[in-house]
Amino acid sequence: MAKGKKIVSGLCGLGCQGVLDKLAKTEAFGEIVQEEAGNRSLRVKDILPCVKNIYYEACRYGPANTGLITLYHEHHTPSELTVLETFLRLQQGWDSERKLEWREVEAIDYAEN
Numbered sequence: 001m002a003k004g005k006k007i008v009s010g011l012c013g014l015g016c017q018g019v020l021d022k023l024a025k026t027e028a029f030g031e032i033v034q035e036e037a038g039n040r041s042l043r044v045k046d047i048l049p050c051v052k053n054i055y056y057e058a059c060r061y062g063p064a065n066t067g068l069i070t071l072y073h074e075h076h077t078p079s080e081l082t083v084l085e086t087f088l089r090l091q092q093g094w095d096s097e098r099k100l101e102w103r104e105v106e107a108i109d110y111a112e113n
Helices: 015-023 027-039 044-060 078-092
Strands: 069-072 102-105
Touching: 015 044, 015 078, 027 044, 027 078, 044 078, 069 078, 078 102
Parallel strands: 069 102
Antiparallel strands: none
């Protein structure tokens, strides 16, 4: 989505993690991650190292395609959750009809599955 909307330039050939790395260097990402860090009582300097592996971490728990991205607390560290939520909030600010729907859940309700 970032490539199609030209949110950042020079994305060709970077791959998913490369695009996320580049987006993490934007002013908009920085503003959101600071807010999210404050909301979770975390330090930004402890969160940012998670960006470099976040695509891998997100893919580990994303095989079910329900049309709604669900961030489960038990699947990710607090820093990973902060990075994921920051990226998801970032894309909500883009002018696009294809915004990703998402939610954050503290615990999995196995009775639902």
